[in-house]
Amino acid sequence: MDNADPPHAPNTPVTHLPPGSWDAHVHLLGGPEHPLSPTRVENPAPGFNFDDWLALYRGHLESLGCARGLIVHSILYGNDNTVTLDAVREMGDGFKGVGLLPDDSQTAKIKRLADSDICAVRLNYVHGGILTWDGACKMAPRLADHGMHIQMLLHADQHIEQIADDVRILPTPLVIDHCGWPTDLTPDTPAIDTLCALLAEGHIWIKLSAPYRFTTAPLEANPIMRRLIDANPDQCLWGSDWPHIMLNGVPTPHPADLLDDLAAITTAEERQKIFKSNPDRLFCT
8 A cells, every 4th residue: 555745844835824824624644543444545654653743734834824724534544533633632722623424423423523623524525435415414404503514525527516406405514625626627617607606605615725636737726716716705715735645646735835826816805714714704603
């Protein structure tokens, strides 16, 4: 089984972010005390223990100018959320997590996650995952009761039109990762039209993250990103996707470059929303 590459040493973006900004999508990895899933597709970069990853994460945030973070549980650990719970606890105030739960999870388990600053559960249609869409829809009322939302990774052009009617009646917010991970970079496809409609209606949030996963020239994603922002800048978020695991041969990016690329197509007012006020509202209220 292959090992992931280690992240690049931090570099500093040209962009100055608003105070209290969020990196709203990272994965924290662990050491021997955090067993990996037997069905994982790769191993984390070798030679790092949990404290090493925490130190790298703190350096990453400092280099970007981010004070807060959302730690998304990695499928490398299956539905054992321990590494993410430990990371959120160690990082302290200003940090939240996203967990993984199977369809049949009991309310008591949802409550335990919510009480540990886990603000969402993730559904993964790209790599295969723990939670199904039907299970997420059935779980949604109980998530809403605990102030939690659903985060979803999917190829929008394969799925978003199929689930749009369900999305419109969900009782809890739905966050779409990585611009919907389009396989067609045309900014006016039916899938992007549907994402924009759901954004404009206030039914979804979108992460303007990880363009390097769906194009080898990340600036090619700018027309799609710009269209998503124009649809509803009040429900857009940004995340670095650090430390860039499960790349499947894609070169490891520099987070500062990703940040500067987005800053180049946004106004200061939009960045205030994307990096600060929007994540504050979604993750902390």
